[in-house]
Amino acid sequence: xxxxxxxxxxxxxxxxxxxxxxxxxxxxxxxxxxxxxxxxxxxxxxxxxxxxxxxxxxxxxxxxxxxxxxxxxxxxxxxxxxxxxxxxxxxxxxxxxxxxxxxxxxxxxxxxxxxxxxxxxxxxxxxxxxxxxxxxxxxxxxxxxxxxxxxxxxxxxxxxxxxxxxxxxxxxxxxxxxxxxxxxxxxxxxxxxxxxxxxxxxxxxxxxxxxxxxxxxxxxxxxxxxxxxxxxxxxxxxxxxxxxxxxxxxxxxxxxxxxxx
Numbered sequence: 431x432x433x434x435x436x437x438x439x440x441x442x443x444x445x446x447x448x449x450x451x452x453x454x455x456x457x458x459x460x461x462x463x464x465x466x467x468x469x470x471x472x473x474x475x476x477x478x479x480x481x482x483x484x485x486x487x488x489x490x491x492x493x494x495x496x497x498x499x500x501x502x503x504x505x506x507x508x509x510x511x512x513x514x515x516x517x518x519x520x521x522x523x524x525x526x527x528x529x530x531x532x533x534x535x536x537x538x539x540x541x542x543x544x545x546x547x548x549x550x551x552x553x554x555x556x557x558x559x560x561x562x563x564x565x566x567x568x569x570x571x572x573x574x575x576x577x578x579x580x581x582x583x584x585x586x587x588x589x590x591x592x593x594x595x596x597x598x599x600x601x602x603x604x605x606x607x608x609x610x611x612x613x614x615x616x617x618x619x620x621x622x623x624x625x626x627x628x629x630x631x632x633x634x635x636x637x638x639x640x641x642x643x644x645x646x647x648x649x650x651x652x653x654x655x656x657x658x659x660x661x662x663x664x665x666x667x668x669x670x671x672x673x674x675x676x677x678x679x680x681x682x683x684x685x686x687x688x689x690x691x
Contacts, residue, residue, distance in 0.1 A: 448680060448684060449481060449482065449680070450481070450482050450483065450503055450676050450683050451482070451483045451500065451501045451503075451679075451683070452477045452482040452483065452484050452485065452502065452505055452679060453486075453487045453500065453501035454469050454473055454484055454485070454487060454505045455469075455506050455507065455535065455539055455556070456469055456486055456488050456489055457507070457509040457510070457532055458531065458532055467488050467489060472657075472659040473505060473507050473553075473659050474486075475659070476662055476669065477676065479669060479672070480669060480675070480676040481673070481677075482503070482675075485500065487501070487539065489532060489535040501548075502548070502680070502683040502686070503548060503549040503650075503675060503679030504543040504548055504549070505551050505553070505556070505675070506550065506551070506552040506553065506555070506557075506559050506560060507556050508554030508555045508556065508657065509532065509554075509556075510526060510528060510532065510555065511526040511555075511620055512559060512620070513528040513529075513533050514570055515530075516533060516537065516562045517566065517567040519567070521570070522570040522571055522574070524571035524574055525570050525571065533559070536555075536556070536559045536563075537562065537563045540552075540560055540563040541563055544563070544564070544645075544651070547648050548679075549649060549675055549678035549679045550650070550651045550652070551653075551671060551675040552652070552654070553653075553654050553658070553659065554618055554655060554657055555618075556653065557622070557642070557643065557655050558620060558621075558653075558655075560629075560653045561622045561625060561626045562626070563626070564625075564628060564645075565626040565627050566622060566625050566626030567623045568620050568621065568622060568623055569620055569621045569622075569639075571619055571620065572618075572620065572639060573619065576638075578637055580593055580616075580636065580639070581593075581616070582616045582617075582635075583618060583619055584616050588615045588657055588660045588661075589615070589660055589661060589663070590615065590664070591615055591661070591665075592615055592616050593613070593616060593636070594611055594612065594613055594635070594636065595611070595634065595641040595642070595656075596610060596611060596634055596635075596636075597610050597612060598610075598631070598632050598633065601644060602644045602650070602674075603632040603633055603642050603644060606652075606670050607667065612633070614641065614655075614656035614658075615656050615660060617656075617657060621655065622640040622653075622655075625640070625643055628646050629651075629653075630643065630645075630646050641656065642654050642655065650675060650678035650679075652671060652674075652675070654671060658670075658671055658672070659672075
């Protein structure tokens with residue numbers, strides 16, 4: 431195996447400062463027989479602003495990339511619907527596009543990170559993947575499954591909020607934002623139904639749709655249904671989850687390197 435150089439520090443005024451390396455799981459799309467792997471730029475921008483070094487984790491065939499040796503935190507971004515086979519359900523009529531390769535990759539990365547207590551931040555689809563990886567289930571389509579549901583896909587202008595969520599006290603999410611109410615954007619038609627093992631609901635909308643989950647057993651495992659990466663330029667507090675995530679990843683990196691010395 432080829433040894434990769436570690437981009438884990440920068441020098442400022444003579445001080446060497448560790449920077450956490452954040453792996454961002456790639457999505458994929460097909461045009462005919464042409465496969466494209468991608469990550470939307472606002473995710474990497476938010477990680478960089480929060481003090482991390484963003485690294486893209488591609489979907490690969492065969493042997494997995496040595497995730498644990500390369501990165502200090504895992505970001506699971508938004509994307510297509512999660513295939514209901516991952517939580518033992520048949521596809522509902524309003525299920526959207528699914529991609530088994532993408533799902534397998536995200537769930538595998540998530541489980542590996544959980545196994546070593548690596549910090550994880552899941553956003554939109556990533557929040558749902560986190561729940562499924564821990565044995566939870568999803569509403570396949572909010573409008574047809576949730577009574578009196580709010581409009582959870584605002585359609586455009588995602589840089590602005592469209593509804594309010596309620597944050598539970600004594601949670602990681604409350605610690606991150608220091609408030610019981612947040613105005614968030616919304617771009618989804620699926621949602622967490624039954625939380626997975628060790629997960630608690632830390633925020634919900636007025637229609638009781640789950641807006642955030644977190645682990646009661648890990649150092650930093652947080653899922654957000656909204657898209658803070660699209661709001662943080664206009665609303666600086668939306669950078670808070672990325673800052674907290676990168677701090678947790680930095681602590682993980684220090685512990686990992688200390689154990690090797």
